[in-house]
Amino acid sequence: MTATDPALTALTQGWCALSLLHGRIEAHIERALQAGHGLSVREYSLLNVLSRQHDGEGGHLQMKQVADAVVLSQSATTRLVTRLEDRGLLERYLCPTDRRGIYTNVTEAGLKLLEEARPTNDAALREALDEAAENPELAPLVRVVESSNVPA
DSSP: OOTTTTHHHHHHHHHHHHHHHHHHHHHHHHHHHHHHHSSOOOHHHHHHHTEEEEEETTOOOOOOHHHHHTOOOOOHHHHHHHHHHTTTTTEEEOOOSSSTTTEEEEHHHHHHHHHHHHHHHHHHHHHHHHHHHHHHTTHHHHHHHHHHOOOO
């Protein structure tokens, strides 16, 4: 393949469109969450992921799993956890079966904030998708997002 290969050009254009859609959605949600709840998209995502943990077998995520779920490096995830812990939204504790492991739970205050922010997140996502659907380059991607039934 060369740089002028039509298949490569189409692939690059598709990636650019996907990147543009993601950036627009994230920026729209970021503004709404910051204005309404003082949360960033990453903070909301982290609270959301951690709120799904449970006490049963395999119910708590290790930091690497959390980092993968919120699409951040482990060090960035640790810094994010620390910021939310400082705000009283998360708490850390040692794993009872492996003293080297540290788990993170969402506090009551964190759960309350998450529940208050969820409608804002959902409405901002809907608004961003509706706006993107008006762009002919992004409309096909919006349809894919709307039709996918991927578990969180």
